[in-house]
Amino acid sequence: MSSVTGGPxxxxxxxxxxxxxPRARSFDTHGPLARVLSLREGSIIVVAIVTAVxxxxxxxxxxxxxxxxxxxxxxxPLTILAAGExxxxxxxxxxxxxxxxxxFSPILFYKLSxxxxxxxxxxxxxxxxxxxxxAVNGFFTAVVGISSFVATLGMLFTFEGLSLIxxxxxxxxxxxxxxxxxxxxxxxxxxGHHIFLTETVNHVGTFAKIFGAGTYSEFIWxxxxxxxxxxxxxxxxxxxxxxxIGSNKLGAAEAGxxxxxxxxxxxxxxxxxxxxxxxxxxxxxxxxxxxxxxxxEILFFAIASAVIGGTLLAxxxxxxxxxxxxxxxxxxxxxxxxxxxxxxNYKLFYLGLAIIVAMTVNVxxxxxxxxxxxx
Amino acid sequence: MxxxxxxxxxxxxxxxxxxxxxxxxxxxxxxxxxxxxxxxxHLRKGxxxxxxxDNGSGKSTLIKTISGFQKQDSGEMFLHGEPYRxxxxxxxxxxxxxxxxxxxxxxxxxxxxxNMFLCREHVHHPIPxxxxxxxxxxxxxxxxEIGINIPxxxxxxxxxxxxxxxxxxxxxxxNSDADILLLDEPLAAMGAKEGSMILDLVARLKAEGRVSIxxxxxxxVHVLQACDRVSMIQDxxxxxxxxxxxxxxxxxxxIVVNEYRRAxxxxxxxxxxxx
Numbered sequence: 001m002s003s004v005t006g007g008p009x010x011x012x013x014x015x016x017x018x019x020x021x022p023r024a025r026s027f028d029t030h031g032p033l034a035r036v037l038s039l040r041e042g043s044i045i046v047v048a049i050v051t052a053v054x055x056x057x058x059x060x061x062x063x064x065x066x067x068x069x070x071x072x073x074x075x076x077p078l079t080i081l082a083a084g085e086x087x088x089x090x091x092x093x094x095x096x097x098x099x100x101x102x103x104f105s106p107i108l109f110y111k112l113s114x115x116x117x118x119x120x121x122x123x124x125x126x127x128x129x130x131x132x133x134x135a136v137n138g139f140f141t142a143v144v145g146i147s148s149f150v151a152t153l154g155m156l157f158t159f160e161g162l163s164l165i166x167x168x169x170x171x172x173x174x175x176x177x178x179x180x181x182x183x184x185x186x187x188x189x190x191x192g193h194h195i196f197l198t199e200t201v202n203h204v205g206t207f208a209k210i211f212g213a214g215t216y217s218e219f220i221w222x223x224x225x226x227x228x229x230x231x232x233x234x235x236x237x238x239x240x241x242x243x244x245i246g247s248n249k250l251g252a253a254e255a256g257x258x259x260x261x262x263x264x265x266x267x268x269x270x271x272x273x274x275x276x277x278x279x280x281x282x283x284x285x286x287x288x289x290x291x292x293x294x295x296x297e298i299l300f301f302a303i304a305s306a307v308i309g310g311t312l313l314a315x316x317x318x319x320x321x322x323x324x325x326x327x328x329x330x331x332x333x334x335x336x337x338x339x340x341x342x343x344x345n346y347k348l349f350y351l352g353l354a355i356i357v358a359m360t361v362n363v364x365x366x367x368x369x370x371x372x373x374x375x
Numbered sequence: 376m377x378x379x380x381x382x383x384x385x386x387x388x389x390x391x392x393x394x395x396x397x398x399x400x401x402x403x404x405x406x407x408x409x410x411x412x413x414x415x416x417h418l419r420k421g422x423x424x425x426x427x428x429d430n431g432s433g434k435s436t437l438i439k440t441i442s443g444f445q446k447q448d449s450g451e452m453f454l455h456g457e458p459y460r461x462x463x464x465x466x467x468x469x470x471x472x473x474x475x476x477x478x479x480x481x482x483x484x485x486x487x488x489x490n491m492f493l494c495r496e497h498v499h500h501p502i503p504x505x506x507x508x509x510x511x512x513x514x515x516x517x518x519x520e521i522g523i524n525i526p527x528x529x530x531x532x533x534x535x536x537x538x539x540x541x542x543x544x545x546x547x548x549x550n551s552d553a554d555i556l557l558l559d560e561p562l563a564a565m566g567a568k569e570g571s572m573i574l575d576l577v578a579r580l581k582a583e584g585r586v587s588i589x590x591x592x593x594x595x596v597h598v599l600q601a602c603d604r605v606s607m608i609q610d611x612x613x614x615x616x617x618x619x620x621x622x623x624x625x626x627x628x629x630i631v632v633n634e635y636r637r638a639x640x641x642x643x644x645x646x647x648x649x650x
Binding site for chain 2 (some may be wrong): 127146231235236237240241243244245246248250252254256257258316317
């Protein structure tokens with residue numbers, strides 16, 4: 001029996017015996033920093049801020065509105081991908097097929113749209129297909145009992161391959177993202193004289209503006225999705241049962257949690273967010289690129305965002321907001337390295353080293369945080 | 376091999392007019408292992424039934440079958456006289472049977488009050504967000520009623536002691552509006568102080584007469600003290616079914632001593648047959 005229950009370490013039970021609220025006291029004595037650190041994603045917030053401060057001191061144009069707009073496409077898509085992945089990772093599973101969904105959904109969208117289906121229904125059908133793939137992932141994992149790593153790796157290759165087959169490996173223009181150019185005369189004042197100069201203005205349709213091409217489109221999608229999914233994770237039975245399965249699968253099942261249903265549902269969600277990002281990115285770029293290596297890179301960055309944001313690979317713990325901050329951290333790193341004028345060949349090298357250094361710092365910040373007795 | 380061994384008495388299906396639960400001819404195999412061979416059991420209204428048995432005798436399998444966690448291979452169960460075929464733990468709970476499993480089924484990452492309401496959470500209407508304040512309040516009331524001291528109910532249960540965790544698992548089941556409680560070793564990780572609190576709680580529930588309880592225990596003194604009736608399960612069958620006031624620690628001990636002696640003799644004869 002002792003093997004099942006295992007009490008907490010002596011030091012912790014002592015700490016909780018000291019008084020009714022040891023955690024609240026450490027807030028008071030250590031101020032706002034301790035308050036931030038006591039959050040699950042607190043340490044990565046600190047690391048992200050330090051990184052941002054470093055780049056704003058090192059480069060003159062990091063802290064500008066224009067740079068914020070450049071930063072958006074780095075982290076908004078990663079945020080959405082990682083947000084869905086968090087739901088699978090908290091279960092203690094992993095979904096590698098998001099790379100394939102990211103690649104597959106815009107190609108399917110293109111095929112549907114060129115077959116005569118209008119834009120929004122094409123998006124909806126493409127996303128429903130992604131969700132069906134997610135359900136298959138969940139079925140293999142929860143019902144058949146294949147490890148999710150292997151099952152979704154198989155699905156990754158299968159659907160990346162399928163994407164190449166149906167697209168014939170050729171890039172195409174994204175439907176609905178056509179750019180119309182008009183010329184307008186803009187009034188300028190030069191040396192006190194009013195003159196009119198002709199300028200070319202690019203226009204995209206409302207569909208494109210909403211689905212990724214608008215400057216803040218992906219950012220707004222990301223913020224809304226993070227808000228909804230974090231709310232679902234913290235304040236609904238679904239989220240509670242997700243954590244329960246990841247923390248103690250047998251116990252959750254004994255308590256009556258429908259492990260299979262929740263597992264399948266979370267895989268469906270993860271595939272849906274990945275498919276959505278695929279379409280958003282294709283509309284933003286204006287073209288659909290059947291490029292599995294690019295999709296695989298996005299896949300790794302998305303999982304890295306979730307892990308950097310504090311989600312455990314072992315399951316049972318994680319937050320969607322953490323995934324947002326993890327993605328923001330990776331975005332700041334990439335953007336900052338470019339602003340610093342790092343040679344393109346060195347970028348990946350420095351990025352890798354920076355991630356390792358930052359995560360090492362993160363571990364020490366977390367230990368300091370545990371030292372406050374608020375782990 | 377187990378089938379070849381003679382068992383002195385196998386309790387046949389018995390019943391009483393005020394039975395809430397009857398279990399008849401239940402069997403369950405896990406691959407080559409026969410966990411339950413032919414189990415007959417009944418539980419009367421307001422009764423506390425103590426279930427005794429050696430490790431691996433099938434106690435927990437029986438509890439998991441009644442609780443809806445797993446299905447029997449054959450045999451029938453009856454709840455209030457009606458056929459009872461739970462589709463799952465949740466279904467069993469909705470029919471009034473709730474269980475404290477041996478491993479407690481607590482979620483370390485979740486707070487005390489989320490564990491208390493796991494799978495029967497209160498939610499707001501119309502937007503189904505968790506009604507955390509209400510769950511906290513009711514958890515506090517429930518724990519106070521039992522008399523278990525848990526200073527903070529918003530900490531993760533991972534930070535509590537073994538006894539506190541066990542108390543929460545018991546409180547969760549007692550608090551569930553079920554009328555049949557299954558307790559699989561409710562005293563296992565507890566010290567004398569917490570254990571006596573749980574036994575007091577069982578005595579209080581018995582006095583109220585609302586719930587009927589099947590409790591797996593190891594300590595014969597506890598069985599005689601807390602239970603109305605005692606059943607012993609050996610090798611997947613029930614071999615003893617007696618009111619506690621007709622048996623004694625000596626009789627129960629003797630049954631177990633005999634069981635060990637038989638096992639030893641059997642092993643010896645098998646070795647001779649081989650040699």
